[in-house]
Amino acid sequence: MRLIINGESREVGAATLAALLVELDYEGGWLATALNGEVVPARERDTCRIADGDRIEILSPMKGG
Amino acid sequence: MLELYGQTFSSRLLLGTALYPSPAIMADAIKAARSEIVTVSLRRETAGGKTGGQFWSLIQSIGVRVLPNTAGCHSVKEAVTTAQMAREVFATNWIKLEVIGNHDTLQPDVFGLVEAARILSEDGFEVFPYTTDDLVVAERLLEAGCKLLMPWCAPIGSARGPQNADALRSLRGHFPDVPLIVDAGIGRPSHAAAVMELGYDAVLLNTAVAKSGDPVAMAGAFAKAVKAGREAFLAGPLEPRDMAVPSTPVIGMAAFS
Numbered sequence: 426m427r428l429i430i431n432g433e434s435r436e437v438g439a440a441t442l443a444a445l446l447v448e449l450d451y452e453g454g455w456l457a458t459a460l461n462g463e464v465v466p467a468r469e470r471d472t473c474r475i476a477d478g479d480r481i482e483i484l485s486p487m488k489g490g
Numbered sequence: 491m492l493e494l495y496g497q498t499f500s501s502r503l504l505l506g507t508a509l510y511p512s513p514a515i516m517a518d519a520i521k522a523a524r525s526e527i528v529t530v531s532l533r534r535e536t537a538g539g540k541t542g543g544q545f546w547s548l549i550q551s552i553g554v555r556v557l558p559n560t561a562g563c564h565s566v567k568e569a570v571t572t573a574q575m576a577r578e579v580f581a582t583n584w585i586k587l588e589v590i591g592n593h594d595t596l597q598p599d600v601f602g603l604v605e606a607a608r609i610l611s612e613d614g615f616e617v618f619p620y621t622t623d624d625l626v627v628a629e630r631l632l633e634a635g636c637k638l639l640m641p642w643c644a645p646i647g648s649a650r651g652p653q654n655a656d657a658l659r660s661l662r663g664h665f666p667d668v669p670l671i672v673d674a675g676i677g678r679p680s681h682a683a684a685v686m687e688l689g690y691d692a693v694l695l696n697t698a699v700a701k702s703g704d705p706v707a708m709a710g711a712f713a714k715a716v717k718a719g720r721e722a723f724l725a726g727p728l729e730p731r732d733m734a735v736p737s738t739p740v741i742g743m744a745a746f747s
Contacts, residue, residue, distance in 0.1 A: 430537075431535075431536075432534070451535065451537065453540070453542070453543045455579055456579070457532060457575035457576070457579045458575075459571060459575060462571060467578065483534065483535050484532040484575055485541065485543065485546070486532065486543075486545050486549070487541075488506075488508040488509075489507060489531025490508045490559070490561065490696035490697065
């Protein structure tokens with residue numbers, strides 16, 4: 426299925442948000458995720474189902490002022 | 491001591507972590523500034539990327555408290571969602587709330603700011619609102635749940651220093667017990683000293699240190715200026731006078747004619 430991940434269209438096979446992070450080689454406890462504009466806490470990624478056309482944001486700490 | 495949401499700090503200089511020539515120089519500048527609080531942000535991580543993890547490890551190794559921001563957010567929804575994600579990643583209820591209203595001046599959308607501040611305060615956040623020096627907006631932010639205020643003194647990154655000292659003085663006078671932090675617009679240590687002399691509780695700056703010729707040395711200079719300004723405020727500076735007043739005693743002067 427096709428998802429919009431961090432603004433870019435990607436073809437993926439994962440069925441949950443947790444599986445998606447593994448499939449895309451994301452790792453680390455410092456990531457924050459959102460599905461269609463709503464925050465998905467780390468503990469809910471295992472049960473968070475994703476569907477074709479979903480918009481997903483994967484963020485991490487960055488310098489800032 | 492500076493008290494922010496029940497936490498006490500000896501440093502009154504909050505530092506941003508962006509725009510430094512290198513991560514090592516950033517770390518040294520934070521140490522030279524003796525800052526105990528630094529601002530950070532959240533950005534998109536590329537697939538397989540470890541950029542965020544490396545940055546976060548470095549910040550944690552310095553041992554400072556982090557104040558995540560919502561920089562770049564132009565809507566209430568964006569700012570609230572970013573704050574919620576920051577709370578998850580950085581494990582803090584603190585949020586430097588920015589809702590930007592204008593691309594050119596980066597001035598806050600104060601209407602969206604008040605709305606977002608209310609939503610986040612009700613959700614348990616401890617909000618550090620980046621606001622203008624407008625007194626009524628300040629009142630609304632306090633009503634919305636903010637326990638401190640962070641007015642600008644000039645546009646972000648402009649290095650212009652205090653553009654409206656009267657407004658800053660007015661805020662200080664109206665809210666004697668609310669922590670006030672000047673956030674944005676400071677260019678030089680003398681600017682920082684000037685707002686501290688007005689009785690501001692702290693300053694938050696980034697570009698003035700990071701983009702200077704020697705960020706580590708400049709961080710040290712700002713630390714001294716903030717301390718000097720604070721001590722001067724506590725010591726009670728003189729008010730300006732229209733006319734000269736002799737400092738040497740007049741009584742006892744010799745007469746030669």
